[in-house]
Amino acid sequence: MAATMEELLEGLNHDLAAEFQAVITYRLFASLCTGPWRQEVRAFFESEIPDELEHARFLADKIVALGGTPTTEPLPVTLTRNNREMFEIAHRAESETIERYEERVRQADALGLTALKVQLEDMIVDETRHKEEIERRLLNWKE
Secondary structure (H helix, E strand, C coil), X not given: CCCCHHHHHHHHHHHHHHHHHHHHHHHHHHHHCCCCCHHHHHHHHHHHHHHHHHHHHHHHHHHHHCCCCXXXXXXXXXXXXXXXXXXXXXXXXXXXXXXXXXXXXXXXXXXXXXXXXXXXHHHHHHHHHHHHHHHHHHCCCCC
16 A cells, blocks of 8 residues: 555654654663662663654654654653663564554655655664664563
């Protein structure tokens, strides 16, 4: 099924809301983490924020370039004070983001928006790297 520009813009705005959610989530997880590995957990979440902000910048600019208006609302933020749950929440979010961006790649391709398709593929690489790093942190986690 061919995508329409309206569907693409709606999807990009959903992606933007998810990037806003990630920035808020990671900032708060960095503050809420506790325990003997607190500094490492904090550093990890803080290190993810610049990539998510860059994705949000790109999405907002692209939405405007395509004639839309960027959302100002993040998706709902889920918080926890349990370090393992923080990584599990982040893992789910990264997995969902990859799936959304893969759909957006198909939409951009159907509309002949090659540059957008390529940029989204680059963002999939970033999100996959984040997801894989989280998977390695969760591997053999002992409470």
